[in-house]
Amino acid sequence: MPKRKVDSENRAFNNRWEAEYMFSDIAGKPVCLICGANVAVIKEFNIRRHFETKHKDNLKDLDSEQKKQKTEELKKNLAFQQTFFTRAKSQSEAAVKASFIVAEEIAKSARPFTEGEFLKSCMIKVFDVLCPDKKQMLANVSLSRNTVTDRICEMATDLRAQLSERSKDFIAYSLAVDESTDMTDTAQLAIFIRGVDSNLRVTEEVMDIKSMHGTTTGKDIFENVCQSVTDMKLPWDKLIGLTTDGAPAMCSAKSGLVGRMRVKMQEENCTGELTAYHCIIHQEALCGKVLKMDHVMSTVTQTVNFIRAKGLNHRQFRSFMREIDSEFADIPYHTEVRWLSRGKVLNRVFELSNEICQFMDSKGKDSTVLRDEKWKCELAFLADITAHLNALNLQLQGRDRMITNMYDAVKAFQVKLLLWETQMQKCNLPHFPCCQVMLNQISTNVFPKTDFADKLSTLRAEFARRFSDFEAQKKSFELLRNPFAVDVETAQAEIQMELIELQCNGTLKAKYDTAGPAQFIHSIPTSMPQLRLHAARTLCMFGSTYLCEKLFSVMKINKTAHRSRLTDEHLLSILRISTTQDFTPNLNELVAKKRCQVSGCDQSI
Secondary structure: OOOOOHHHHOOOOOOHHHHHHOEEEEOOEEEEOOOOOEOOOOOHHHHHHHHHHHOOHHHOOOOHHHHHHHHHHHHHHHHHHHHHHHHHHHHHHHHHHHHHHHHHHHHHOOOOOOHHHHHHHHHHHHHHHHOHHHHHHHHOOOOOHHHHHHHHHHHHHHHHHHHHHHHOOEEEEEEEEEEEEOOOOOEEEEEEEEEEEOOOOEEEEEEEEEEEOOOOOHHHHHHHHHHHHHHOOOOHHHEEEEEEOOOHHHHOOOOOHHHHHHHHHHHOOOOOOOEEEEOHHHHHHHHHHHHOOHHHHHHHHHHHHHHHOOHHHHHHHHHHHHHOOOOOOOOOOOOOOOOHHHHHHHHHHHHOHHHHHHHHHHOOOOOHHHHOHHHHHHHHHHHHHHHHHHHHHHHHOOOOOOHHHHHHHHHHHHHHHHHHHHHHHOOOOOOOHHHHHHHHHOOOOOOOHHHHHHHHHHHHHHHHHHOHHHHOOHHHHHHHHOHHHOOHHHOOHHHHHHHHHHHOOHHHHHHHHHHOHHHHHHHOOOOOHHHHHHHHHHHOOOOOOHHHHHHHHHHHHHOOHHHOOOOHHHHHHHHHHHHOOOOOOOHHHHHHHHHOOOOOHHHHO
16 A cells, blocks of 8 residues: 555635634644644644644633633744844844955955954944944944955855866966065965957956075976966966066076976967966167166265255255245155156256256265266156157056057067167157257257167167067957958968958958957857967966066055065965956855854854
């Protein structure tokens, strides 16, 4: 005989049982309103037996009307209890989520972990004045140092997990690697990834930060980068490019990171060739050194240091500038590490050359060099060309920059150099305002136009030499910029057929003319997989290590003399939260995990 199945009998709760037996239907189960017990089967016999054996004697004096009133009271009490626990649960979730939000802001603002307790005390005092009835809700938010630390680490882990999940869809990716030391002299290796998926969506995030407490040779850097790639489970055959700062440990063809990475890719049987770049911003800054005008810069530096290094001289100089009603109240410092500061200092010294000479004379310092016309011409030229270099430097900076656009900016600057060289030979100086000022003060024969034209020619040659690795990718870049203008015969064999179809498609040509190169990339049909793959390989290229440098700036702000004991794990978590742009922590999931904890209330909140 088959076993009886109660669920198949479709029993239903009868409303008359509420007043008669003090039972109510809750979530499909009959529950006693008096003691909270429930019966397994919705059956009048079971309900009646429970009532008669447990509660009948206590309610025998009540008539039918009183029983109904008693039932309504019990139902209200039960509803209140359910609402109370639901509200308490909701408040608990909100308190946990609030602690995550505050911890995230603490990490992004480079505040110490102990700031959470300070913020909480301030907010409690504010609530005590504005809404004292809700002060207890804020008191439930845990913002202790340990809690804030845990929250930051958990959010950083979640961000890394999101990046790892998205990286599974990458069809091409590149790495940007740079190394710097923190204030405790620990070498921090920053590894950024720029990946492109099948939808040609670009993801540019920090992949890992490795703390190197020993040596920082090419082998050490290579092992750390390999470990990060392995941990992220990235396929080696999809690695397209590697951009470094140009240090020997990074770019050496044999013992450096680049050489070892190429050997590793051969061992992994990768068919593609690793394209290695020296950071385009760093190379642009190095190009300026070919001018060989250190004698001008050293004099400027000595002069500025004389004015700014001693407090008395600095105060007297500012007072002197106020007395003569100068347009400028002070003169800035120059720091070699901050490349852009050089242009500002040179320009300010040139504009205040007469005032500086007067001040130096009043202090008994020799100002002969500062008054020399040839030296002032060289100062004017250096100030103007440095201003142009700084403008290019700023143009190359930024996040989510396409390598093709960065190279276009460099090529444009090389063309400008050729124009300036021609104009300099003719003393036509519309783009060199400081030189124009000097030319108005002295005769054309005295102005060293030939020397300056030669320097511009030398600078242009240096740009061509240093950016030869980018020039080698010119055809590849052109295919991404304007595929309709590419000669099919010179293109790679695997994309020639698709390229012909693309160039003969009038609809796609109209889209390109309307949307432009950056937006048109996403319009390449999926029926042209080789063209999309080529676009992805070019899109994923890093042109510079700007993101690494930006991360190091955040690191310097966080790991200071007052936070020198910040651990490597905590520093990594802070930097990941501070620099991540494409992802946000899944706070709801993190809060849900906290709710699943069954240990203690203090631990879950």
